[in-house]
Amino acid sequence: MLILGIETSCDETAVAIVEDGRKVIVNNVISQIELHKEFGGVKPSVAKLAHEEVIDDLVENTLKTVNISFKDLDAISVTLGPGLVISLLVGFKTAKNLALLYKKKLIGVNHLFGHICSNYLESTLEPPFVCLLVSGGHTQIINVKTYTEYEALGSTLDDACGEAFDKIGRLLGLPYPGGPNLEKLAYSGNPNVFKLPEAKVSVYDFSFSGLKTAVLRLVEKLPEDYNKADLAASFQENVTNTLVKKIIFASEKLNAPKIVIAGGVTANQTLRKKLQELSPVPVFMPNLKYCTDNGAMIASAGYFLKDTIQELETMDVFAKDSSSVKLKASSRL
Ligand SMILES: Nc1ncnc2c1ncn2[C@@H]1O[C@H](COP(=O)(O)OP(=O)(O)OP(=O)(O)O)[C@@H](O)[C@H]1O
Ligand SMILES: [Mg+2]
Structure with a gap:
């Protein structure tokens, strides 16, 4: 099962394709560190614009470099939160549009759950x-x-x-x-x-x-x-x-x-x-390349969530009220 993962919760625009939750086919991250250096931390308005500038090309190039087309994908997985709301929305809108256009299942992922799933990448780890x-x-x-x-x-x-x-x-x-x-x-x-x-x-x-x-x-x-x-x-x-x-x-x-x-x-x-x-x-x-934010961990999370979640409305596994998918804001400045 091939899942495209999209992550834009903070200052990395990240897109990846992962097979069966573990095998990383491609993992691309565009970091905004240089843009935020002068502010000493992440400036949300700068982050949003930078995500918008690169996301479409990044998705296209990620698929192209590994010769995968949208019809080959089984689902699209995207970070819903927590993170900077205006940044999250860039990834969410992109994922939603792609899912509608190519008729793919859209899986919303909690960013923290994604970080845990970074440990399943290129590994045989199993819970508990x-x-x-x-x-x-x-x-x-x-x-x-x-x-x-x-x-x-x-x-x-x-x-x-x-x-x-x-x-x-x-x-x-x-x-x-x-x-x-x-x-x-x-x-x-x-x-x-x-x-x-x-x-x-x-x-x-x-x-x-x-x-x-x-x-x-x-x-x-x-x-x-x-x-x-x-x-x-x-x-x-x-x-x-x-x-x-x-x-x-x-x-x-x-x-x-x-x-x-x-x-x-x-x-x-x-x-x-x-x-x-x-x-x-x-x-x-x-692995060191999966410690900080990346799309592979979101694609992996999508794989492990795919059978437990039927509707976008019930996707935030960490939310107390699971019927809510409100994007949670957290200022990092
Ligand atoms: N080698 C390191 N030693 C200590 N801290 C580090 C190291 N590398 C990265 N960090 C810290 O990790 C943080 C970034 O990690 P990550 O990308 O997981 O956070 P985030 O996505 O911004 O936050 P969250 O995942 O909680 O939403 C930064 O605070 C950074 O300073
Ligand atoms: Mg993170």
Whole structure:
């Protein structure tokens, strides 16, 4: 079964074709990072225009490069939310028009569900497992019971993990996005120089705003020429220790046979290595190219949702009221 996946929830215009939820035929991503750099974060109006400029050609070229035509596709899968509403609408309108024109089934996907499905790409992973979802806008521990049954056990009470990386990156004077740039800086730093606090929240929840304030206060007290690499490494050490500790605790509590991680922050090598070293159960993580937003994970999600969903109106698996497909807004600035 061939599914075309379209993702425009934030600052990547992404289109992919995936066979049977796992085999990536083609995966194209146009990143808007350079456009948003001058704003230090994603500017929604700029994101919308940039998606509109490239989406039609990207869809056409994605099919062309692998010699697949619309008649070969079984369905079209598109991100419905959460994300920037005006960006989401660009992808949704494109997918809807294509589905009507070529008479294809249209499958709406929750973006977070998509991130989890990035782990099925080019992999034999099967549920059940416990998942740590760490992205730019979300931080959750999710009990994944089957391909379509989930239970969120806890989440961040304030900033998302990727957001915390981005904010501290900005504080250190690094370009947007902070996460990957902070990781690069941290390589030359000592993670044990600065002792930073760990939030006291319940076992499955997270909080990063206290840590952010602690870093801010520390920087105010330090001399101007303080070692930024040491601070980046100490921050990264603190955050990754917390993430690893919590997901391992969750796996033990639930007796989960596997730990899975998903979302942009899982590109972080310190997190990946630490978890592999310390986890008592097998760890699954997305291929680096599928950690941040991409169309392949949305196509994969569409495949696993295809039989559970009959109508577009019941597509948001994460929505409390499943009859609602309202696009959820979340400002990232
Ligand atoms: N190597 C890295 N180390 C730490 N953080 C990283 C790394 N690479 C990316 N990130 C962070 O991941 C986030 C982007 O991930 P992703 O694309 O999943 O988020 P999003 O789609 O913007 O948010 P969401 O998925 O919650 O809607 C950014 O906050 C970025 O800084
Ligand atoms: Mg994302």
